[in-house]
Amino acid sequence: METLVNIQVVKSRKEFGNTVAADVTHRLREEIITCRLKPSEALKFEPLRSSFGVSFTTLREALTSLVADGLVVMEGQRGFHVAPATLEDLIDVTNARVLIEIDVLRQSIAKGGDEWEIAVMSALHRLGKIEERMSGSPAEDPSWRSAHKEFHQSLVGACGSPTLLSIRDSLYDRSERYRSLSAAYRPVSRDKTGEHRALMLAAVSRDSDQAIALIEKHIRSTTDNVIRYAKDVLGPVK
Amino acid sequence: METLVNIQVVKSRKEFGNTVAADVTHRLREEIITCRLKPSEALKFEPLRSSFGVSFTTLREALTSLVADGLVVMEGQRGFHVAPATLEDLIDVTNARVLIEIDVLRQSIAKGGDEWEIAVMSALHRLGKIEERMSGSPAEDPSWRSAHKEFHQSLVGACGSPTLLSIRDSLYDRSERYRSLSAAYRPVSRDKTGEHRALMLAAVSRDSDQAIALIEKHIRSTTDNVIRYAKDVLGPVK
DNA sequence: ATAATTGGTATTTTCGAAAAATGGTCGCGG
DNA sequence: CCGCGACCATTTTTCGAAAATACCAATTAT
Numbered sequence A, B: 001m002e003t004l005v006n007i008q009v010v011k012s013r014k015e016f017g018n019t020v021a022a023d024v025t026h027r028l029r030e031e032i033i034t035c036r037l038k039p040s041e042a043l044k045f046e047p048l049r050s051s052f053g054v055s056f057t058t059l060r061e062a063l064t065s066l067v068a069d070g071l072v073v074m075e076g077q078r079g080f081h082v083a084p085a086t087l088e089d090l091i092d093v094t095n096a097r098v099l100i101e102i103d104v105l106r107q108s109i110a111k112g113g114d115e116w117e118i119a120v121m122s123a124l125h126r127l128g129k130i131e132e133r134m135s136g137s138p139a140e141d142p143s144w145r146s147a148h149k150e151f152h153q154s155l156v157g158a159c160g161s162p163t164l165l166s167i168r169d170s171l172y173d174r175s176e177r178y179r180s181l182s183a184a185y186r187p188v189s190r191d192k193t194g195e196h197r198a199l200m201l202a203a204v205s206r207d208s209d210q211a212i213a214l215i216e217k218h219i220r221s222t223t224d225n226v227i228r229y230a231k232d233v234l235g236p237v238k
Numbered sequence C: 001a002t003a004a005t006t007g008g009t010a011t012t013t014t015c016g017a018a019a020a021a022t023g024g025t026c027g028c029g030g
Numbered sequence D: 001c002c003g004c005g006a007c008c009a010t011t012t013t014t015c016g017a018a019a020a021t022a023c024c025a026a027t028t029a030t
Helices: A020-033 A045-052 A056-068 A087-111 A114-132 A142-156 A162-183 A192-204 A208-233 B020-033 B045-052 B056-069 B087-111 B114-132 B142-156 B162-183 B192-204 B208-233
Strands: A072-074 A080-082 B072-074 B080-082
Touching: A020 A045, A020 A056, A020 A162, A045 A056, A056 A072, A056 B056, A087 A142, A087 A162, A087 A192, A087 A208, A087 B087, A087 B162, A114 A142, A114 A192, A142 A162, A142 A192, A162 A208, A162 B087, A162 B162, A192 A208, B020 B045, B020 B056, B020 B162, B045 B056, B056 B072, B056 B162, B087 B142, B087 B162, B087 B192, B087 B208, B114 B142, B114 B192, B142 B162, B142 B192, B162 B208, B192 B208
Parallel strands: none
Antiparallel strands: A072 A080, B072 B080
């Protein structure tokens, strides 16, 4: 009595109940994090508008959110730019990340239950699977990046602080952009797999001190690596 | 030869080079922090639009920034609401604030130079002046609030981390809203003046440990006070 | 009586054009 | 030759109308 060819497919990207502004925000964020939109690049309206297929206003709303995220800067009435990538900013973000991450990790280990342990182990497992069937450099592969992000998220997911978690997310994205920046110049990644396994083990065995030491080392060594290989593309504060 | 009645006054609120969206953002933030826009209240477009004298789009841009600040929440296509004020959120924000504030204060004390010491002392002095010529409850007076904010900002101003400072600012505002919430019910404030003086002294004498202990106590006791007097107006997470 | 459907109204969301502002260029005067 | 100022083109910012969506109430079917 009705159309069988069903509905389900119509809204391809605009998930139910979400605005297109929010969607554009996500897509723009991805472009910036992966450095397809380069640091300090001017974000002109007309090109972006037509490339995303939205209006000025909607685009502007998306850009405004990203300003708050620290991925975009707005200057007076002279438009928007991708946030500059500078050595000082990378160091600043890294230090902030270490501070927050240590706190949420400690709390997550203290408060996490069985489901949390399982989530951490599953996330690591998924990450491992992806790494197995992958040859090239991982930082550029979207599914690796997604699994990597989710592993780290799972570690701190039980901390119980929505505020700190949202700050953590934002800082993670800002770091990720620097990783992308160095990806082109960097040789295939060193042994992160072992570090992830060690982190998981420390976490599920509730060894806070060990986990904290590992996460700090993990974060800082990543930054050191980025600095080593991307030093010359890190511009001055522009 | 020209009009003498001068120019200077024309753009009363839109400071040179700023957009009206940014201006509306600030004004809305103020309305929310002072609870003239109440927690969980629906932010309807038409009333706000006409009251601020701007268009839908501009208003929307302002609301979007405030979402990132945690003062406004957006739900699907059902518009914007002032962020609910809940006990859990207040506790969460307080803990996050303590974590960040301790770190930036420690660094500020370590790195601050002569100008920093002077800035801290001046800020305290200005705050004192305002408190002198003031009888009633301070939390409602805009100039006290501004001077108080600037004193605390001056303390951490030399920390050298723009990232942490901007997070700190946002958390400060979120706390401030809870203070406003309790202001109506709370008796005239207890002795903050002494606490501020002690903080200043610990800071300029470079006694990190003491300063940190004081700031944590300062923040937590403020929160305890808010909870005591505003417990019944703190809604469930809606 | 309750649940589901339909239609109408209120609100939000998106659009593209009008207005404001910026940056650069060309001509004029020192 | 160089600096200054006014015009023009480009780009951003703002607006109000149009489209999409949710909300509410009444009506019908189970």
